[in-house]
Amino acid sequence: MEKEKKLMNAVHMDDLDGLLKRINMLDKFKSGEVKCKFCRKVVTYESIYSVLPDSGTYHLIDDSVDCVSSMLEYIDGKNMKKLRE
Amino acid sequence: MISIPSFLLGGFSIGALFTLLAFYYATNPHKLEKAIAVVMWLASTVWRQGEKIAIKNEVQGKINSFVSNLEANSDIEYARVSIRFANQDSTDLAYEDGAAIIVMRDRGHRNKNFVYAAHFFASSTLLSRTKNHLSKTLNQSITLYTTKKIIEEESVQALKQYMSDYFVPLLEKGELKEIIGKYEHIDQKGLYLPVLLQELSYIGQKIYIDTPKEEIIKEVKLLIEYLERYSKRKVGDSTSQDTFLGKYTRCTIKVVSSQASREQGKTSMHVERITNAIKQSVENIYLLGHVLKENKNFMETVCSQVLEKHPNIVRMKADTVKGRIFSRELRMRRVDTYFIHLQNPEAIRPIILEEEVRQITE
Numbered sequence: 001m002e003k004e005k006k007l008m009n010a011v012h013m014d015d016l017d018g019l020l021k022r023i024n025m026l027d028k029f030k031s032g033e034v035k036c037k038f039c040r041k042v043v044t045y046e047s048i049y050s051v052l053p054d055s056g057t058y059h060l061i062d063d064s065v066d067c068v069s070s071m072l073e074y075i076d077g078k079n080m081k082k083l084r085e
Numbered sequence: 086m087i088s089i090p091s092f093l094l095g096g097f098s099i100g101a102l103f104t105l106l107a108f109y110y111a112t113n114p115h116k117l118e119k120a121i122a123v124v125m126w127l128a129s130t131v132w133r134q135g136e137k138i139a140i141k142n143e144v145q146g147k148i149n150s151f152v153s154n155l156e157a158n159s160d161i162e163y164a165r166v167s168i169r170f171a172n173q174d175s176t177d178l179a180y181e182d183g184a185a186i187i188v189m190r191d192r193g194h195r196n197k198n199f200v201y202a203a204h205f206f207a208s209s210t211l212l213s214r215t216k217n218h219l220s221k222t223l224n225q226s227i228t229l230y231t232t233k234k235i236i237e238e239e240s241v242q243a244l245k246q247y248m249s250d251y252f253v254p255l256l257e258k259g260e261l262k263e264i265i266g267k268y269e270h271i272d273q274k275g276l277y278l279p280v281l282l283q284e285l286s287y288i289g290q291k292i293y294i295d296t297p298k299e300e301i302i303k304e305v306k307l308l309i310e311y312l313e314r315y316s317k318r319k320v321g322d323s324t325s326q327d328t329f330l331g332k333y334t335r336c337t338i339k340v341v342s343s344q345a346s347r348e349q350g351k352t353s354m355h356v357e358r359i360t361n362a363i364k365q366s367v368e369n370i371y372l373l374g375h376v377l378k379e380n381k382n383f384m385e386t387v388c389s390q391v392l393e394k395h396p397n398i399v400r401m402k403a404d405t406v407k408g409r410i411f412s413r414e415l416r417m418r419r420v421d422t423y424f425i426h427l428q429n430p431e432a433i434r435p436i437i438l439e440e441e442v443r444q445i446t447e
Contacts, residue, residue, distance in 0.1 A: 005167040078183040
């Protein structure tokens with residue numbers, strides 16, 4: 001029997017520019033104007049961990065342990081809210 | 086005498102081998118993913134697009150291999166991971182709110198890719214239902230420790246990266262240090278995945294109250310303390326509490342490994358201890374004993390006598406788990422433990438309404 005599968009969205013670094021262009025963030029990202037949702041530090045090609053779709057907009061997340069933890073907690077909170085609704 | 090032409094024999098052998106391989110990979114899809122990854126890493130040296138296929142299959146194969154091993158010690162079915170890469174121009178962009186898109190890097194960052202994905206998977210998929218009932222510290226510590234388990238089973242190199250990038254920095258913050266120390270003791274005994282993680286999964290499956298309850302959090306902490314105390318017990322110590330009777334979870338661990346009773350074939354004492362647990366409405370009974378053949382047979386005899394005496398009890402799983410024990414002189418030894426999980430379905434009560442919590446409490 002086929003096991004349940006949970007989708008994990010990913011983007012390869014080679015395609016990151018395409019994704020950022022699509023969400024109108026590429027120019028700002030390249031000019032160092034995009035900050036992490038949580039730590040407010042500038043996100044770069046070296047430090048980017050994730051692109052987070054959130055309430056019709058997109059945030060970039062830094063790969064520091066605090067920002068990754070904050071993002072996971074933020075997603076948990078969102079999921080919990082969805083469950084309650 | 087009929088001679089079979091060698092080309093036919095060769096054809097048959099290749100056909101048989103192919104069928105065998107197809108059967109093997111169909112029953113172990115994570116191994117197929119790992120095999121595809123190896124081939125695609127090679128192909129990616131001349132075909133750039135092959136790298137994405139390699140990353141996808143390597144990460145999926147490793148995580149799904151862990152999930153498959155986890156299920157071998159559990160009756161719970163956990164979801165597998167499937168990675169979806171955004172296409173080159175992201176024209177497939179239709180991401181759900183809160184569904185993070187993880188950035189994966191090239192072949193120079195294979196460990197990093199695996200660490201990112203394993204950590205995200207442990208947080209978002211394993212225990213996703215239980216997490217709603219737990220505190221931030223419990224959720225964070227379980228994610229952190231379970232990720233360590235996934236990575237250490239699959240890649241020693243990635244483990245170093247995970248420990249330095251995530252585990253140690255979070256541990257140094259202090260509040261997780263104490264609870265992670267408890268998991269470490271539980272895990273040394275081989276009880277972290279097959280007992281603690283499983284009991285937490287059961288909590289998520291049977292509690293439907295959607296608001297976090299202080300009582301559940303308190304009880305999970307007590308469960309962890311009970312398992313830690315149990316894990317620290319020395320060989321032959323029969324004074325440690327072997328049963329946990331909570332409102333949301335009720336389990337017991339029975340060691341069936343006494344050399345004297347085994348040699349004399351005395352099963353009645355063990356059957357009686359298990360019977361007492363059943364009378365106490367314990368949901369899950371975990372039998373542990375030495376993996377030695379004579380002891381495994383003895384445990385199986387005890388188990389069949391229990392099942393005969395209590396036809397309502399269900400034998401869920403039996404497997405070997407790796408663990409360590411402490412002698413009376415406090416010397417630690419590595420031992421493999423034979424593990425049988427029995428379940429008492431009549432004792433399981435789904436908790437849907439708050440008044441049901443009160444009924445159990447009263």
